[in-house]
Amino acid sequence: MPDKTEEAIQKSTDYYNSSDTDNYYRAIWGGESIHVGIFDQPGISIRDAARRAVTYLAGRLDSIGPDKTVIDLGSGFGGPIRQLVTDYGCKGVALNASALELTAMAKFNEAEGLADKITPLEGNYEDIPMEDAQVDIAWSQEAFLHCGDRAKLMREVFRILKPSGEFVFADPMATPTAPAEVLQPMLDRANLVSFGTVEGYLADAKAAGFEDRGYEDRTEDFLTNYRTIVAETRARHDELKQEISEAFLEKIGNGMQYWVDGGEAGHMVWGSFHFVKPA
């Protein structure tokens, strides 16, 4: 029986290294990012909302600029790290478990002239292939839902941060009272082992040694995000099925609707955390 970390990483890489997953996220999520957007303007596109989420999360940091190195944990196609490097002049490290996505990211980085500012790193955020105290900022959007052992994750992030380093992330989470039978189809839609909870992340971060700078709930954005994604998936079904299997489209369409239903029923929340490693 594999341990929690091995099972989670296997399920995650199976999911993201599949061409159906890859084609679907590129087509639906604006091409460069796969995270919940900030829908604070009427009619905003999924792509623009995704960019606003990066700006929102960066706004939670005390400081980001040319003297900082940021690691994006679970970096996808690299949309967030490219935006950070471009907007704030920082240096980037993009850690991802999916080799397929890292290859796609390298092409985007090259095309945008950012290849020398972003270091790709293949690996698992529960066992980061990096020496201690190397980065100023640890960052993540919608990647820790794939985690097998969140206490281990927190210890790893603490280890690679420099003293006074900052850690911000956003993630969809279950509420502590969410029934297991409601959560299971929600987990199945993205090959997940378990959801985190706000309370669990706060406790694991504290145990790892972090100072807590506050959790901000933005569940309304999560709901708007997934309602928009479900509608877009249905509206573009005939176009999507040219490149993506019908079985995948059926599973993901239904699965995302479970996420909307779960959120509306109060079983899911979404928001951002800010932690600091003591000096």
Ligand SMILES: C[S@@+](CC[C@H](N)C(=O)[O-])C[C@H]1O[C@@H](n2cnc3c(N)ncnc32)[C@H](O)[C@@H]1O
């Ligand atoms: C929903 S996508 C988010 C991608 C990116 N953060 C963004 O906002 O566009 C989740 C990402 O986490 C990565 N991932 C999942 N489990 C991981 C792990 N244990 N270590 C590193 N990356 C992981 C996946 O390969 C995928 O790129």
